[in-house]
Amino acid sequence: MSLAQRLSRFAARHIGCRWLPLNKARGVVSFSFDDVPASACHQGAMLLERYQARGTFYVCGGLTDGIEQNQVCHSAEDLQRLQENGHEVGCHTYSHTNCANASNDMLTADWEKNQAFFKQHNIADCGFAFPFGAYDLGSKLAANKRFSYNRITGGGTQIGRADLSALRAQSLYSGRTNMDALVALIAHTASQGGWLILYSHEVSETPGPWGTTPELLETALQLATQEGCQVLPVHRAIDFFLAPL
Template sequence: MNRLPINLTAIALLFTSSLSAAEAPGRIDTKATSLYPNQARNAVSLSFDDARVSQADVGLPLLARYQVKATFYLLPVFAKERLPQWQAALKSGHEIGNHTMNHLCTGNFQWLRDKDAGLEQADLAFIAKDLDQSQAFFEKELGITPKHFAYPCGQTFVGRGKEVKSYVPLIAERFITGRTWNDETANLPGYTDFAQLRTLPIDNKSFAEIKAMLEAQRETNKWLILAGHNIGSEGTFTTRTEALEQLIQYLQDPANGYWLAPVGQVAAHLQAGENAATAAASSQ
């Protein structure tokens, strides 16, 4: 049987149960009650894929200036180029996630056609082996076993036609969260699938464009995961440094009502609320 969505009212009640009588609202309205620290209206997570060199050389120093922690989904082939920086990033509190060993996407991409490769030609055994190899890399080089995953190209299938299979169950078995890419919506607590977290792209956008995207998803309590690749001045797959700085300043201003935290931290916070709500409901 499929797990039913958790009742948002129950979650809101549990998250606000620690408030004093004077602080607690007279009536819980899930459209008005925050599930997040400091009564933030939304949670936001910054994430970056592939372990691009610019993330280590440009992004990490920028984030350090603002004391912001992000989630980086690393590809071993690129992570090797800046291992000392990634080791330092991990020690400083950044979150390191798995992005597979081979970064396999649909074979409709020419760069994969040139290799005669693609998800259409793969099977679940291939994905499982790839995950084992990538996890082994992280255990050896960084001393960690990543608990968070990002699907390459945001694609979650293997095979074609009637033989298509989802590899989401593999991710759900091995990781706490799985993150997609280039979606049209954010994540609604109590309903979102932690193995398929929705993500909004921030590459090649001005701060004004990113802010407009955030505002379009401003439903109370939604969790907005933002994803980029390179970090620099411009480019199709580049998060602009100026826009990123402006975004961080905007998100850090309490008046704007955001809680900025890595993917794993927000997921743990929401999952704790769901578990408490489930336990409370079962005891009634």
């Protein structure tokens, strides 16, 4: 990697941060779903609701009623039902755009297109997740102006403080999740009053490389509950951490 690239990555990570203190006695685990295959709206949401939990679903309007990675995507009605049942719906760009190195004009046009899609279907826009977790300093600052928070991918759990401009998230993928590591991550989050955001895509007995089985999702829900964590969607988790002690 060139020096310029390294400097740019350093700047993207360290400039434009919005720190949220995590100083509650209890830890929080959030469950999120990107791109939102129909199975996440159905099996995924149903499982969460069985545990009195709600999730956050990051939607690209360009994928609505479509097929992605051989997965049937959500419909607008699916999103409305999620919202009615207390889940959160967030923006994931309209076209699943890689925001790193995208021009400001292109990002603005894309975000506005997705926001118009949400408005057309009476969906409240609640936060943002960068597709592929990809961002640079320009897109981070632009997203900061538009969204109450931005979620990235990777980085594990968050202890002590979280950057609302680049919230970390841990993948929940059946093919790749190490059970011992997941148990340790949730226990650490609980004991330190931290915040773990998990993300996946489809919820299926035969998931692709970026999805989860219902069993793994349920195991994560059980672990979070057993460890005494609150399970909250992302925006409600921010409100929880912001509330006076």
